[in-house]
Amino acid sequence: MGERVLSISGMSKRFGALQATQDVSLHLHAGEIHALIGPNGAGKSTLIAQIAGSLKPDAGEIRLGERDITALGVARRARLGLGRSFQVSCLAEPLSVLRNVMIGAQALQGHSFRFWRPVDSDPRLLAPAHAALERMHLAHRADTPVAALSHGERRQVEVACALVLEPQALLLDEPMAGLGPEGSARLTELLETLKHEVPILLIEHDMDAVFRLADRISVLVAGRVIAHGDGPTIRRDPRVRDAYLGD
């Protein structure tokens, strides 16, 4: 198993009476896909939000590599290499696909208080953005406004936006949701090759994809990790079958 790229330990979050995250610890190793599964309302997206920095945990620690990032904001974490895609796509609709991706390249190249040079003709922004789109097979859509894209294409743009950050770790929240079987298969293939460059923490409901892709799986129920292991272990685990997989 590779080195630990992302470590979460003892993370807890409470909303009033609801314990959304309860002493969760998990690790993401280099070269792996770690899937996070669980029934609706188990607190998966809440957990991702805490890892990405948009939600502050009540307790716990997050490390990216050796670095403690618990106190850092969303933007700082992103620049350090935490790429994220959202469950509900989060893009600037009127802007072109390229523009949505370029903004990440811009963030990597230092501060944005550059007032003079136009971005439209800046190869330092265009080249990485085109490369990220190429990887997601979206090169032909670069100049299309996001508003004109299909649901599946938007998911791909989200992943491209994360890739352009040259991330150390990827957090993907249901990237397959709403994709047809064909799109789903294509993305599965893509993630399989991608994981060798960037380890992925994957939330997914598509169990075929999960069992095919995931090197390790953690099962989250009511904010707590109830089981942890590789695919076959999780499939056999009676608590998991009871809580989530059914029969």
Next chain:
Amino acid sequence: MTRPHLSPPHSPAAATPAGPRRWLDRQRLVHSALLALMLLAPVAAHLLGEVYYVNLASRIALVAMAAVGLNLAIGFGGMISFGHAAYFGLGGYVAGISAYHAFDGSLMMGLPGSDDMRVIWLAAVLLCGLLALAIGAISLRTTGVYFIMITLAFAQMVYYFATSWPDYGGEDGLPIYLRNSLPGVDTQDALSFFLICFAGLVLSLALTSRLMKSRFGAALTMARLNETRLATAGISPFPIRLVAFVISAMITGLAGALYADLNGFVSPSMLSWHLSGELMVIVILGGVGRLFGPLAGAILFVMMETLLGGLTEYWTFFLGLVLLGVVLFARQGVIGWLAGSERHG
């Protein structure tokens, strides 16, 4: 030699980019026409000896410039400031107070006054920037209606401060007996002064245009459209917005300094919420987030005020009707109607 095809080839690849390109040209045409009108009308008025209309053009140029500043905040930054009169008025008071001290040779907090416009402009821009930095740093922690209200509240604080400070005229305002000077230019001459105002307007338009095409502009656009995306891409929205707010205030403040010189007078009315509202109306009339919207809006607003205002004191009723029409039927304002809708990059 065979003749080339008479009709253009119907290749789809060639036809597709022609659409937006043509709209772009129409937009350029409208922009050029507006600037030419702004420049040529007062020159014609000058030749006909109609000083009143030259000064009216100066007024339009300055109100437009103030609105260009506000448009950077509202239109491009999505920050609906209802307090830009604070910067417009502060700029005006800088011109007035500086001229006042230069006139009687007294000191203000140990500093001598100056009637050199360059000194006044620099002071106005810096002070407005500082005021906006303080107001923005607090206000930008809120959004939506709260942001509108908090910017209004700050502007009202500045307004009441000015009315209750008797040294500089309080409620009565402060006259500028002799228009401030600029080396090599006869600022008393209406056309010369108009050209200064026009240059300020063109400069503020050029600055906004360039700014919005830069990395800073890309970040500001993303902050307006989807701030979560901006943060997830690694850029904190707050500092981007704050700097845009400060630049916006500086442009409006510079317009205010010139406006006081145009009227030879500065009073708390330049700081009042009515003025903040008028600037907002101009931005909305012209087209929110359109580069030339403020100019189109200012021309329409000031002309309605002058022409209809001469006929009836209820002219704002008709202004209201036009505003209603724009809000309901032409969201991109007069510019959207003249130049077509804009395509994002």
